[in-house]
Amino acid sequence: MQNRPSTDLPPVAKAYNGADRNxxxxxxNPQAELWNGRLAMIGFVAYLAWDLAGYSVVRNVLHIVGY
Structure with a gap:
C-alpha cells in the first residue's frame, strides 16, 4: 500500500478570537479589518475604472480650482 497525501480539507481558519476569519x-475585531480591507480594494478598483471612463472627480475639482 502506498502512502498518499490526504485529500481532507483543513479545518476553517480561525482568527485570534477563535471565530471564522471570514x-x-x-x-x-479581526474579521471587521478583513472586510474593511476587501471593501476598500473593491472601492479603489471601482474608482479607477470610473476614472478611466472619463468621470474623474479629482480632475473636475482641480479644473474648478484653476490648476
Whole structure:
C-alpha cells in the first residue's frame, strides 16, 4: 500500500478570537479589518475604472480650482 497525501480539507481558519476569519461580525475585531480591507480594494478598483471612463472627480475639482 502506498502512502498518499490526504485529500481532507483543513479545518476553517480561525482568527485570534477563535471565530471564522471570514465571518461578518459587527464591532472591532479581526474579521471587521478583513472586510474593511476587501471593501476598500473593491472601492479603489471601482474608482479607477470610473476614472478611466472619463468621470474623474479629482480632475473636475482641480479644473474648478484653476490648476
Amino acid at each position: 465571518a461578518f461580525l459587527f464591532g472591532f
